[in-house]
Amino acid sequence: MSTQALILAAGRGERMRPLTDATPKPLLQVRGKPLIAWHLEKLASAGVTEVVINTAWLEQQFPEALGDGSAFGLRIRYSQEGAQFGGALETAGGIATALPLLRDAPFWLLAGDVFMPDFGFPAADAQRFAASGALAHIYLVPNPPHNPQGDFGISLDGLALSRAAEPFTYSTVGLYRPALFRDTPAGQKAALAPLLRRAMQDGQVTAALYSGPWTDVGTPERLAELNATR
Numbered sequence: 001m002s003t004q005a006l007i008l009a010a011g012r013g014e015r016m017r018p019l020t021d022a023t024p025k026p027l028l029q030v031r032g033k034p035l036i037a038w039h040l041e042k043l044a045s046a047g048v049t050e051v052v053i054n055t056a057w058l059e060q061q062f063p064e065a066l067g068d069g070s071a072f073g074l075r076i077r078y079s080q081e082g083a084q085f086g087g088a089l090e091t092a093g094g095i096a097t098a099l100p101l102l103r104d105a106p107f108w109l110l111a112g113d114v115f116m117p118d119f120g121f122p123a124a125d126a127q128r129f130a131a132s133g134a135l136a137h138i139y140l141v142p143n144p145p146h147n148p149q150g151d152f153g154i155s156l157d158g159l160a161l162s163r164a165a166e167p168f169t170y171s172t173v174g175l176y177r178p179a180l181f182r183d184t185p186a187g188q189k190a191a192l193a194p195l196l197r198r199a200m201q202d203g204q205v206t207a208a209l210y211s212g213p214w215t216d217v218g219t220p221e222r223l224a225e226l227n228a229t230r
Contacts, residue, residue, distance in 0.1 A: 003047060003048050003049050003050060004048065004049070004050040004051070004052075004102055004103060004105065004107045004108070005043050005048050005050070005051050005052070005107055005108035005109070005110065005121075006051075006052045006053075006054065006095060006098055006102065006107055006108070006109050006110075007026075007036065007039060007040075007051060007052070007053045007054075007110055007111070007112045008054055008091060008094060008095075008109070008110070008111045008112060008172070009024065009025075009026040009036060009053050009054060009055055009062065009111075009112035009113070010054045010055050010056035010057065010059075010081050010082075010088035010089070010094055011025065011056070011057065011088055011113070012056075012057045012088065013025035013057065013113070015218050015219050016028070016217075016218070016219065016220060016223070019220055019223070020057070022058075023058070023061065024055070024057055024058045024059070024061055024062065025112070025113045025217065026062075026112030026113050027061055027062070027065055028217070028223060029227070030115055030217070030223065030226050030227060031226065031227060031230065034065060034066075035112065035113060035115060035217060036053075036066070036112040037066075037072075038115065038117050039110060039112065040066070040069070040072045040074060040076075041072060042117075042119065042120060042121055043072075043074065043108065043121055044072050044073040044074050045120070046120055046121035046122070046123060047123060048074065048108065048121065049073075049074060049075060050074070050075050050077075050102070050103075051069060051074050051075070051076045051077075052076075052077050052078070052079055052098050052101045052102055053066070053076060053077075053078050053079070053112070054078075054079040054080075054081060054089075054094040054095075054097070054098050055078055055079070055080055055081065055082065056080075056081040056082040056087050056088035056089075057082065057088065059078070059080050059081075059082045059083065062078060063078060077101050079094070079097055079098035079101055081094060081097065084097075084187070085097075085187055089187070089188065089189050089190070090189045090190055090191050090192075091190075091191060091192035092181060092184050092190040092191055092192040092194075092195055093184065093185075093186075093187075093188050093189045093190040093191075095109065095176075095181055095184070095192070096181045096184040096185065096186045096188075096190065097186040097187055099178050099181060099186070100186075102178065104178055105130075105178075106126065106129055106130050106175055106176065106177050107175070107176055107178075108121055108126070108173070108174075108175060108176075109172075109173070109174050109175070109176050110172055110173045110174075111172035111173075113216070113217050113218070114171065114172050114173070114214065114215070114216055114217065115213075115214070115215040115217055115226060116171065116173070116210070116212060116213060116214045116215075117213060118212040118213055119139075119173065119210065119212060119214075125137065125175065125208070126175060129175040129206075132206065133204070134177075134204055134205060134206050135176070135177050135179060135180040135199045135204040135205060136160075136174055136175065136176045136177070136180055136196065136199060136204070136205045136206075137174055137175040137205070137206045137207065137208070138152070138160055138170060138171075138173070138174035138175075138196070138205060138206075138207050138208075139170075139171045139173045139174060139207070139208055139209075139210045140152060140154065140160075140168035140169060140170060140171060140207055140208070140209050140210065141168060141169050141171045141209070141210050141211070141214045142168060142169070142209075142211065143167070143168060143169045144169060144214075144215075144216065146216070146218070147169045147216075149167065150164075150166075150167030150168050150169050151167060151168065151169050151170040151193075152164065152167060152168065152170060152196075152200070152207065153165070153166055153167050153168065153207075154168070154207045154208070154209060158206050158207065158208070159200070159203055159205065159206055159207065160196070160200050160205040160206060160207035161200060161207075162196075162197040162200045162201060168209060171210055171214055172216075173210075180195060180199060181195070
């Protein structure tokens, strides 16, 4: 199974202002603890031991809040894009820059501003992915109101499709091989979607539909809704 993960936490969170003027979005409180802590606890429970968090906006707050990860039973290291490059490098750029902090092996990838409290980072999925020839395995969710057009589809044999009659939304969670980013320069801005779409066209991305609770905590209203329910 994969015992390492990269959590994306570098964004400014413009739509969450004014909340994110003083606090990075992944550190906002959801039901009594930082949003990112929900992921860290689940990763540790799944047997993950090494976590890298990429940061940029108000990045000094992450080590202050999370430390070295020992409180979660993890080892956390930080890829500080703000200090190194003056700001966030987008998704693929941030991943490529953080790769030296990961072993050359499959890793879990997820966004620090998504709430999916029941997702368990299943070891069986990680083992299956490690044994496959795929470059990525992504989890899709039913389309939320803010993304009715969806992102990707799933073929009958479990391949991710860049175009589909029934598209779903990318949850931000997946299993990845470093090889997907071998042509993405470190320290430069680059988006993830074009890389995924090219790999999909070559049949190198698999997908699964996840139907558990999932929220892209992208607005103050969605955060308030989460904190109003249990």
